[in-house]
Amino acid sequence: MAEPSTMARQVWGVSALLLALGDALAARFGACAVRGELSGFTRAASGHCYFTLKDADGQAAALRCAMFRRAASLLDFNPRDGQQVEMRGRVAVYEPRGELQFVVEGMQLVGTGSLYEQFLRLKERLQAQGLFDASRKRPLPRFPARVGVVTSLAAAALRDVLTTLARRAPHVEVVVYPSPVQGAEAPAALVAALRQANQRREVDVLILCRGGGSLEDLWAFNDERVVHAVAESEIPLVCGVGHETDVSLADFAADLRAPTPTAAAELIAPSQAESMEQLATLARRMRRQVQRQLERQAQDLDQRALQLARPGAVLARHGQQLTRLEERARHALRHALQRAAEAPQRLADRLERAQGVQRERAALRLQGLAQRLERAQGVERERAAHRLQALALRLQSLDPKRVLSRGYAWVTDEAGQPIVSARALQPGQRVQAVWSDGRAQAQVLQVHPDADG
Numbered sequence: 001m002a003e004p005s006t007m008a009r010q011v012w013g014v015s016a017l018l019l020a021l022g023d024a025l026a027a028r029f030g031a032c033a034v035r036g037e038l039s040g041f042t043r044a045a046s047g048h049c050y051f052t053l054k055d056a057d058g059q060a061a062a063l064r065c066a067m068f069r070r071a072a073s074l075l076d077f078n079p080r081d082g083q084q085v086e087m088r089g090r091v092a093v094y095e096p097r098g099e100l101q102f103v104v105e106g107m108q109l110v111g112t113g114s115l116y117e118q119f120l121r122l123k124e125r126l127q128a129q130g131l132f133d134a135s136r137k138r139p140l141p142r143f144p145a146r147v148g149v150v151t152s153l154a155a156a157a158l159r160d161v162l163t164t165l166a167r168r169a170p171h172v173e174v175v176v177y178p179s180p181v182q183g184a185e186a187p188a189a190l191v192a193a194l195r196q197a198n199q200r201r202e203v204d205v206l207i208l209c210r211g212g213g214s215l216e217d218l219w220a221f222n223d224e225r226v227v228h229a230v231a232e233s234e235i236p237l238v239c240g241v242g243h244e245t246d247v248s249l250a251d252f253a254a255d256l257r258a259p260t261p262t263a264a265a266e267l268i269a270p271s272q273a274e275s276m277e278q279l280a281t282l283a284r285r286m287r288r289q290v291q292r293q294l295e296r297q298a299q300d301l302d303q304r305a306l307q308l309a310r311p312g313a314v315l316a317r318h319g320q321q322l323t324r325l326e327e328r329a330r331h332a333l334r335h336a337l338q339r340a341a342e343a344p345q346r347l348a349d350r351l352e353r354a355q356g357v358q359r360e361r362a363a364l365r366l367q368g369l370a371q372r373l374e375r376a377q378g379v380e381r382e383r384a385a386h387r388l389q390a391l392a393l394r395l396q397s398l399d400p401k402r403v404l405s406r407g408y409a410w411v412t413d414e415a416g417q418p419i420v421s422a423r424a425l426q427p428g429q430r431v432q433a434v435w436s437d438g439r440a441q442a443q444v445l446q447v448h449p450d451a452d453g
Helices: 014-028 114-128 156-168 186-200 224-232 249-253 261-268 272-309 311-398 400-404
Strands: 032-043 049-054 062-067 083-094 099-112 146-151 173-178 205-210 237-241 410-413 430-435 438-443
Touching (some): 014 083, 032 062, 114 224, 114 249, 146 156, 146 186, 156 173, 156 205, 156 261, 186 205, 186 224, 205 261, 237 261
Parallel strands (some): 146 173, 146 205, 205 237
Antiparallel strands (some): 032 049, 049 062, 083 099, 410 430, 430 438
16 A cells, blocks of 8 residues: 555646635535625626625625625615625635625615715714805806816826817816825825815816725715815815715715716816807807898988988978978967966856855755754654653552552551561551552551561
């Protein structure tokens, strides 16, 4: 039997080794769940999604992830950078690059990642300071002669801006204020570039731009120092950071937000061809207006020339006009004299008519007063009759005979004073009883007062 040292060593092929590693991972982590923060999320045209999952507590660990179209179609939310998610899937090896990746089979939203939470808190604080108010926004110059661009010299965004400006407005000069747009040194460099542009005051408008990326890649444009520098810029500023879906705090502080760097260049520089076409249209319109004005002036000149060619007709027309004015003046004078002669008679007639009207009004007023007096007397008589009748009824109701007619008697002593109590009587006392139809003399035999009297 051969010695171990002489045994042939097992040599793996790359594919075989990666396949073996994949099998080992599948056996150890066939189905597992992991939680973290989304970063660099992209969705391919095929529908597959690719992104990185980071630790939400800020650790440097990151895991490449792939989510195929079938699993992505089952999502009930739109994933974006900064969201904290919990995913179910398996650990695998991507053989073409020999990379470890997590194949996601399910994802649910857990919360917002720490970086995105920081973004929201900073946005709320800066908004409370008034940096995003619409009243701070300034209009851009319509036809800038010189444009400043704050970005990295190696950025694709700079090439896009220069290409767009060369195509649309080749006459516009471009001044680049270079600055890194990513990394720890980027915020301070961006602030310095913006301040340099404002100190030199050599451009009409500024473009602050960079290409797309993850939330971490664009974080320099969420730095509070950069946002303040954008808001304090005395030169109108357009911010074109990232793609259409990317939003930074510098976008809110800028005078205008563009979805991309190319769009920023298109917004600040009107197309030269379109401007030339507008100028040509205005020139044609002006020529037509001038031509029409010249034609009207030529017609007026012809009319004046015809009038000067026949002065006799002009004089005759003026003579007729003077005759008409003279006749109107004589007629007005006769009318004024006639009215002056008739004025005393008219005044007398008006005075007589006024006196007649006054007499008629006085007669009508007296007649009305007489009628009102007569009505008032009638009403007063009726009221007096009603009062008299009411008093008679009250008097009748108070007549003692009406009470006596109901079977009562009125008892008095010999002096005629009424006796209103049995205790006022004495046995043998003579009294007088009065009824409604007569009276009688009586003598008291006994007196029996009530016990409760």
